[in-house]
Amino acid sequence: MDYKVISEIKLEKLNSKQVINNADKKLKKVRKKLSKLQDTMYAEGKYAALICLQGMDTSGKDSLIREVFKEVNARGVVVHSFKVPTELEKSHNYLWRHYIALPAKGKIGVFNRTHYENVLVTRVHPEYVFGENIPTVKSLDDLNDDFYNKRMEEINNFEKQLSDNGTIILKFFLNLSKEEQKNRLLRRLRLKQKNWKFSPSDLKERKLWDKYQFCYQELLNKTSKENAPWYVVPADDKDSARLIVAKTILETLEKYNFEEPELPAKYQAEIENYKKQLENE
Template sequence: MSKYKVTNTINLSEFNTKEIVEKAEKKLKKLRKQLSKLQDTMYAEGKYSVLICLQGMDTSGKDSLIREVFKDVNAQGIEVTSFKVPSELEKKHDYLWRHYIALPERGKIGIFNRTHYENVLVTRVHPEYIIGENIPAATSVEVLDEAFFNHRMEEINNFEAHIVTNGTIVLKFFLNLSKEEQKNRLLRRLRLKEKNWKFSPGDLKERLLWDEYQFCYQDLLNKTSKENAPWFIIPADDKLTTRLKVAEIIVETLKNYNFKEPELPQKYKAEISNYKKQLGSE
């Protein structure tokens, strides 16, 4: 786990985008069962929730990762939220509002497919988007400088510290995809008719800004990976390995919390034999 965890200042270009683990699918199957049991026990205990944050360039495999890693977890114990362009209602609130109201309740696993970090990522590459938020500080694109985004990142750190203190376990995953593999996946969407619907010309426009996005990712990874809400950089060129590594980290982390089912009140325990007789006599 420590191999992928951001604990010091990192240079994103030094991280591998591809890793192959033998029998990854078989190993993932075992981990899915463990994750399901952990969520059941966490729900019964009722003290904690889990927030899984997934970020990555287009085609990095976020959607399929959610499907494959969490498929054995009780559907009632999972909440997936995909954040798109803010709605008019969302724009009438601060930028963290829509993320706060989507947080999982105690006992559940919440997954943010794209996250509150879009507010220091896409908006940093396209600062004109922030003008649409109509906030006092955004008088022009020119004032949206490094200090502005550093301040937002500090606000995000505070937001995460607050929810951790109140029982939310936060794990953040950056799916580290290579530019070459992204090209291959985009071409696949164009080549396969059943995948055409996934393609958008906008993907190609954003691809031209690859270096800018990499800079912004590196900056936010360095400034917002904290011990209470760590970032993990996961190689994303091989989807099976990506899913396995994310599952391993989640399961390993949750095991450390030693979730326990609440015990039956003593007055009911003392009557268990009588309850059994009552049911057996029907």
Template sequence: MDINKYKVTEPVELHKIPTQEPIEDAEKKLKRVRKKIANLQNTMYAEGKYSALICLQGMDTSGKDSLIREVFKQFNARGVEVHSFKVPTELELKHDFLWRHYIALPAKGKVGVFNRTHYENVLVTRVHPEYVFSENIPTVNSLDDLKDDFYHSRMERINQFEKHISDNGTIILKFFLHLSKDEQKNRLLRRLNIPEKNWKFSAGDLKERKLWDTYQECYEDAINRTSTYYAPWFVVPADDKPTARLIVASTILEEFKKYDFKEPVLEPKLMDKIDEFKAQLNNE
């Protein structure tokens, strides 16, 4: 798979990028890929030099939850941490907008998955600028203070944040699950038509759906301004869930391979005594 065709290396126009690209036997291929990722992560954990941050963004019903379940299911539990960022708590609002994301970053050796990410601060709050008032920022007193330059400044701070953690050994991969409006409609109807899925539905989903075009514009701007060599965005066709999962998994695998993780070796003085240690155990 050529993962580079999904990587954002120049300005993109989302409406020109396909949301559907079915891949034959995607589920079968995913089983092989995720096992390889899990093996690499075990080596990364043992080496303790790098961590990885996987960022997932997308419109409601784009398949983030199920993707996490399917892509990382073969990971050792100690190797992956998933964080889903909801509405900021009272404590989180007393800090800067990146604070809650910074303290959730994965330790060296681990993979952290952000299900919705620090980009909510330039997406949801840009569509609903009134949400920013709850942050109690001294320089924000009215909607007039929340123009494009406010959000572009935040994006630059996000770039700085990602550069900082990248320089300290965090591999950053960001995925936008590119869903069509028609497919979202089908998935929302499925939640309503299948009783076991009713709990997933929220009336707010329909309210946000009416703002589809605004969200697409905000996503496009954010992706174009924050896809960097140290923290690239990948636009993944998401109308077919198995395909989206395989593309994300394959991208993670190919990016991990670049780092040539190596398991640590015993100190020479211990290596010299391996036969002695074996003998002690066998003679118990």
């Protein structure tokens, strides 16, 4: 299955301020529906949803999570932001830390950066793999295309197992332009309240832009499956990106027709009795 490139939502004949306001109004409606849908999903308890977000630095993953899921009951959405693996995490299989963070049935799990870092960052910086102490990896020569192709196939199998057991998987690549990344990095430097977000490593990684784009293209082509599709979302405009992601999640989950379970018949027969007990207190 090819990954799906989602064009920016058409908002014709509007100025920039109207575009922002229009996207924001639409997002408010979508996330209210998403909140109600998740309540029913939680009550039914048959499915979980895993939302995977990938993108270059400054692509807007954090703010997207905040804006898309702000209406969802706190019990119903769990967010995990994956940083550099800890020593404990590196002592396990590379998928272990992702496996233990998976959402329970009835909940939406959001991975801010994902298991795809293992065929992305480690492919740009293959020396990182040495920290995993893999017996078959003895030198950089072992970290070739075959190594990463095998990992991508392992990830496909991992996701297949999840979907077969009731996890709905949606993967979003926030496709930021190099020019817009520059603008957002400059903003972090120019605004004092944003300085804390900047790191000199951002500039080092930016120099590897083309390598990252190649790795993203590879993983999109090889890991977009019917059970776990990739969606490429234009991310230069944050408001449009948030709306696109929210609508895609909502429209996908609506297809499952979640239903709230009925009260067992033996309890339904006693409803009037239960009400009288409470009213007579």
